[in-house]
Amino acid sequence: MTAYSPQQTAAISLVSPMLPFRAEILSVQPEAPLVSTYWMRFLDPELRTSYQFKPGQFNMLSIPGMGEAAISISSDSNDHQRVGHTVRFVGNVTNAISRLKAGDVIGVRGPFGTSWPLEDHHGKDIFIAAGGIGLPPLRPILYQVMAQRNNFGRVVVIYGARTPDDLQFTREYKAWEEAGIELIITVDRGDEKWTGLVGVVPLMFYRLRMDPRKSVVYTCGPEIMIRFVIFEALARRITPDQIYVSMERNMRCGLGLCGHCQLGPYFVCKDGPVFTYEQLQPYFNVEDL
């Protein structure tokens, strides 16, 4: 007997919300050194078809005996056959995930958190600024934009990584550009073979002409990068309520109960991870918060 109703669209047990649901790994796609995308599907066929998430939300992935880690969903929210999580191997749980292969089973709870408000921004110019592992939570937006390109004005992706080898989803750039998404790809340091841009994500705003009346900024990446992206957006008269940031904190329960991910008055797992800068402004430059 399943612990959820047939109408349930999430892998969160109503009886025991900390109970993960089992999913089979279908394939593993290496993206960059120490970063791979795990494509998976729920073992329960009912949940497989009913599961829904919104771009920007995350799941808790778990391995028995190791623990759980909050991982953003990086796949297309309209793809009901599989769910993708792009994982960077930095800790005990994610290093254990790195040893999983196709056919292995993993625990999934979710989706949790708030999402990018793309539906509210039809007709707007969308400026996406991502750095490093900040691109995966933004990729579901690009799938949505490609599916309904005429609903948006300009869509610009600024994406930066440490080196050319660290760039993620490189095989998809062509499709994004063909769908009318402007790409600005940059690296912090290039080698002799790299003919693309070298520079940091916030400074790429210097290349853009933005109409503040119809522009929104979505950003995700290292917090220091986010801070300077916000500075550049504000300098271009984008208002704090039109700047959306996805924050990373140490999420544990996913339900806003344990307090591990508290940020000022917010729990990032429940009130975030996607916030407006207007919400976070008082807390953004507070040390150790």
Place this chain on the structure above:
Amino acid sequence: MCDQTDDKTELIDALQTIPWFHELAPDHFNRLIELSCLQDLETGQELFREGDKEDCLFIVLEGRVAIEMRVPGRGKVRIYTAEPMDIVGWSSITPVVRQRTAGARAVLPSRVVCLNAQKLYNACEEDHDLGYVVFRRLANVVASRLLTTRLQLLDMFAHPAAKEG
């Protein structure tokens, strides 16, 4: 160095595409024409080398120019790319002219304006109104390069210590 003969009309047209040149008074603009020339670069062509005498300041008009440094054991590391309207070699008109501290190479077919550094410096010294416009622009360039360097130094994308549960 600006020793090639240019079609002045082409040069004037090119300089007029540079937004901050519009801040210049006509006589200042004419003065800059006299000390400028156009230079076309093929992909891979060096604009200058580390160690060269700093004799020119460049403004990229088209293409892309990489600033690179040779690091023993690592080869050439590209630390910045200049795009159209970017200034390259700004330190050539600072008072203490040394030698190029990095190399510059076109990574796409490029066109640059070359401004004779000594003549530009002298012009700015003689006419502080011109000097103000030029050095204010350079201050912007230096500030943005400094921010870029700071963020690069922070190594924003370095793998953090394990922090998951």
